[in-house]
Amino acid sequence: MVQDRLPDERIAVLSLQILIDRDKCMGSGNCVFWAPGIFDLGDDGISVVLDPAEGEERQMFLAQEGCPTRAISLWRDGVEVTSP
Amino acid sequence: MMSASLDETVGETVGETVGETASFDPFELQDTVTGDIRDPYPRMADLRRQSAVHFGNIDFTGSDDPEPSLVSEVPVPVSVFGHDEVVSVLRDDRTYSSTVYEGIMGVVMGPTILQMDAPRHKVQRALVSPAFRSRILERWETELVRSVVDDLIDAFAARGRADLVRELNFGFPVQVIARILGLPMVDYPKFQEWTIGLISVASNWDRAMAASEELRVYLTAVIEQRRRQPADDLISDLVVAEIEGERLSDEDILAFLRLLLPAGVETTYRATGNLLFGLLQHPEQLEALRNDRALFPQAFEESLRWEPPVTVILRKTLKDAVLGGVPIPANSDVGLFLGAANRDDRRYADPDTFDMFRQAQQHVGFGFGVHMCLGMHLARMEARVAVNAILDRLDDIRFDPDADDDPHIHGMAFRSPTSLPVCFSPR
Ligand code: HEM
Numbered sequence: 001m002v003q004d005r006l007p008d009e010r011i012a013v014l015s016l017q018i019l020i021d022r023d024k025c026m027g028s029g030n031c032v033f034w035a036p037g038i039f040d041l042g043d044d045g046i047s048v049v050l051d052p053a054e055g056e057e058r059q060m061f062l063a064q065e066g067c068p069t070r071a072i073s074l075w076r077d078g079v080e081v082t083s084p
Numbered sequence: 085m086m087s088a089s090l091d092e093t094v095g096e097t098v099g100e101t102v103g104e105t106a107s108f109d110p111f112e113l114q115d116t117v118t119g120d121i122r123d124p125y126p127r128m129a130d131l132r133r134q135s136a137v138h139f140g141n142i143d144f145t146g147s148d149d150p151e152p153s154l155v156s157e158v159p160v161p162v163s164v165f166g167h168d169e170v171v172s173v174l175r176d177d178r179t180y181s182s183t184v185y186e187g188i189m190g191v192v193m194g195p196t197i198l199q200m201d202a203p204r205h206k207v208q209r210a211l212v213s214p215a216f217r218s219r220i221l222e223r224w225e226t227e228l229v230r231s232v233v234d235d236l237i238d239a240f241a242a243r244g245r246a247d248l249v250r251e252l253n254f255g256f257p258v259q260v261i262a263r264i265l266g267l268p269m270v271d272y273p274k275f276q277e278w279t280i281g282l283i284s285v286a287s288n289w290d291r292a293m294a295a296s297e298e299l300r301v302y303l304t305a306v307i308e309q310r311r312r313q314p315a316d317d318l319i320s321d322l323v324v325a326e327i328e329g330e331r332l333s334d335e336d337i338l339a340f341l342r343l344l345l346p347a348g349v350e351t352t353y354r355a356t357g358n359l360l361f362g363l364l365q366h367p368e369q370l371e372a373l374r375n376d377r378a379l380f381p382q383a384f385e386e387s388l389r390w391e392p393p394v395t396v397i398l399r400k401t402l403k404d405a406v407l408g409g410v411p412i413p414a415n416s417d418v419g420l421f422l423g424a425a426n427r428d429d430r431r432y433a434d435p436d437t438f439d440m441f442r443q444a445q446q447h448v449g450f451g452f453g454v455h456m457c458l459g460m461h462l463a464r465m466e467a468r469v470a471v472n473a474i475l476d477r478l479d480d481i482r483f484d485p486d487a488d489d490d491p492h493i494h495g496m497a498f499r500s501p502t503s504l505p506v507c508f509s510p511r
């Protein structure tokens with residue numbers, strides 16, 4: 001299910017939360033490549049979180065690191081985290 | 085193409101312009117376009133160990149290349165060899181501008197998105213992007229790419245041996261892009277010739293200008309025609325594309341189409357070659373991929389890390405900057421060595437080894453930041469279809485031990501195999 005998200009909306013995944021900054025997203029689709037199922041592009045070409053349970057944490061970090069414009073951030077218990 | 089200034093010193097050493105009427109061998113200009121360098125990586129690693137950021141000209145021919153240096157006077161004042169430093173530059177497009185390309189590729193292509201900065205870049209890129217999203221591309225995979233590749237393989241499948249560079253890789257991306265644009269098949273050979281003409285701008289000015297002009301005439305007619313009578317193709321989409329009142333002018337479209345040829349053709353055929361080279365050199369990895377095609381994405385990304393076909397891209401500082409602790413003055417040309425960044429041993433263990441089983445990590449083979457390759461999903465799909473067709477149809481494929489050739493990856497600005505002589509069980 002594709003959900004419309006506000007920029008500051010965070011989604012609980014296990015313990016990891018994904019935040020997409022819609023202003024920074026350039027629609028590269030690289031997150032969809034690294035973590036298909038977790039991310040998708042909406043009709044406007046901007047990334048949306050599809051189903052955070054559809055992949056592994058490792059893929060989320062790949063998507064975060066692979067985002068060319070740093071539009072993706074990951075949060076655990078309110079603290080931003082990067083690839084271990 | 086994106087690194088054309090690297091070749092600027094090549095001009096003197098190349099022969100004269102090749103007449104347009106002469107029968108065209110697509111390989112004639114390869115060395116002048118790429119620079120004939122076999123392995124620049126040890127030198128890059130040395131330089132990086134000294135400092136991730138260098139000033140002045142750099143000689144890459146200290147290795148096993150006996151020729152006098154073609155790039156000894158690299159006119160790039162600043163060179164960046166570290167991964168994190170390259171990524172910082174590409175993420176800071178307010179400081180490091182793409183307008184540096186105006187005087188290089190801009191001359192033959194016109195004002196393309198490649199050379200634009202924000203805010204214009206964002207608007208134009210959004211207008212051309214929809215056609216290059218992976219979901220839209222699915223349609224082309226079965227309808228187009230596989231059949232183009234199969235036709236090319238048909239021509240040599242029964243022979244039991246082939247040079248995959250000349251007989252497969254070189255031929256398919258141009259056909260794919262031309263058909264996506266909606267251009268008639270009879271024009272494809274012309275197209276390939278123009279493409280090579282465009283990217284040899286630094287080494288062969290006259291040829292590049294001639295190709296640029298011929299393409300302008302040819303494409304302008306097509307754009308006009310599609311304005312009158314839209315069809316189911318990319319040019320028709322571009323003609324009507326509109327976002328928040330912004331549209332593309334004929335000049336914008338013409339420039340973009342001229343960019344697509346080299347950007348989509350030269351790169352993809354080289355990338356496919358580099359992947360095949362890595363696999364043929366490591367038969368156990370080839371076998372693993374043959375048995376599990378789901379491994380394709382990691383195999384291709386690893387080949388793009390290990391041997392990115394575009395090894396250098398350029399930026400220009402709009403203001404004073406500091407990179408990796410090194411101050412860089414405003415107005416400096418900055419060369420970003422993607423190949424060096426991708427083999428930075430501070431980030432990748434055993435970086436010179438092609439290993440598709442290494443843990444996946446982002447690389448900069450497609451660039452990064454707001455200009456990150458628009459065609460990466462198309463390139464990934466094309467390479468996947470081609471390699472799958474090879475694995476499906478050419479049993480037992482391996483380097484041909486009888487070919488008296490010394491296949492190796494070479495080049496400086498662009499890198500790819502000289503040839504891929506293979507043998508396989510004929511069918
Ligand atoms: C494996 C094959 C490919 C590689 C390695 C590659 C590499 C690159 C790189 C490194 C850049 C960044 C240039 C810079 O920032 O200065 C780039 C940009 C670009 N590429 Fe590719 N490319 C490939 C395939 C394609 C294909 C198939 C197309 C189109 C059909 C394409 C179209 C473009 C365009 C239009 C840009 C400019 C994007 C912008 O400035 O916003 N590329 N490519």
Ligand code: SF4
Nearest residue numbers: 025026028029031067
């Ligand atoms: S990788 Fe980043 S810029 Fe690209 S679509 Fe995903 S969120 Fe947007």
